[in-house]
Amino acid sequence: MKNSVMIKGNKYGIVVVLDENKSFEELKEELRSKFLESSKFFNNSSSMAISFEGKKLSVEEEREILDMISENTELNIVCVMDDTDEEKHRKCVEDAMNSMTDTTGGQFYKGTLRSGQVLESDSSIVILGD
Numbered sequence: 001m002k003n004s005v006m007i008k009g010n011k012y013g014i015v016v017v018l019d020e021n022k023s024f025e026e027l028k029e030e031l032r033s034k035f036l037e038s039s040k041f042f043n044n045s046s047s048m049a050i051s052f053e054g055k056k057l058s059v060e061e062e063r064e065i066l067d068m069i070s071e072n073t074e075l076n077i078v079c080v081m082d083d084t085d086e087e088k089h090r091k092c093v094e095d096a097m098n099s100m101t102d103t104t105g106g107q108f109y110k111g112t113l114r115s116g117q118v119l120e121s122d123s124s125i126v127i128l129g130d
Contacts, residue, residue: 005030007038013049013081013089016065020055027055031065035072047096049089051081070129076111 004019005027018027050069052062062080069075078096081088107121110128119125 005034007034010086010089012086012093013051014075015051015053017053018055018057022055024055024057024061028064028068032068032072035069038073047076047078047093049079049081049092049096050077051089070112074114074117076109078110 004022006017008015008017016031022030050066052065057065066077066080069077079092081092107123108126108128109119112129113119113127119127
């Protein structure tokens with residue numbers, strides 16, 4: 001089961017490489033384990049993009065993985081990409097963050113805020129998540 005999931009990172013995102021010969025449930029459990037082990041590494045991480053390589057995932061499977069990441073880390077995944085290029089990750093994250101500000105100056109935050117976390121803004125904030 002080792003090495004059926006690899007997590008690669010760059011400044012703007014992470015690439016999750018999945019073994020295409022493993023079942024989705026096996027991969028999901030190994031991903032959960034890897035993200036729990038590295039939760040301190042991802043602590044206080046800013047908004048990031050994510051892309052998947054290897055096993056083809058359905059939209060529902062991607063959503064399950066994103067929910068699991070949100071429950072087990074402080075990562076704020078703002079976009080899912082097909083491309084693993086760091087520059088494209090940067091553009092996607094910047095575009096997502098820019099689109100979170102509406103014309104009235106309010107902001108949207110998509111993610112989980114845990115007890116003790118602080119989210120500050122000079123304008124209104126709408127939190128989409130737990």
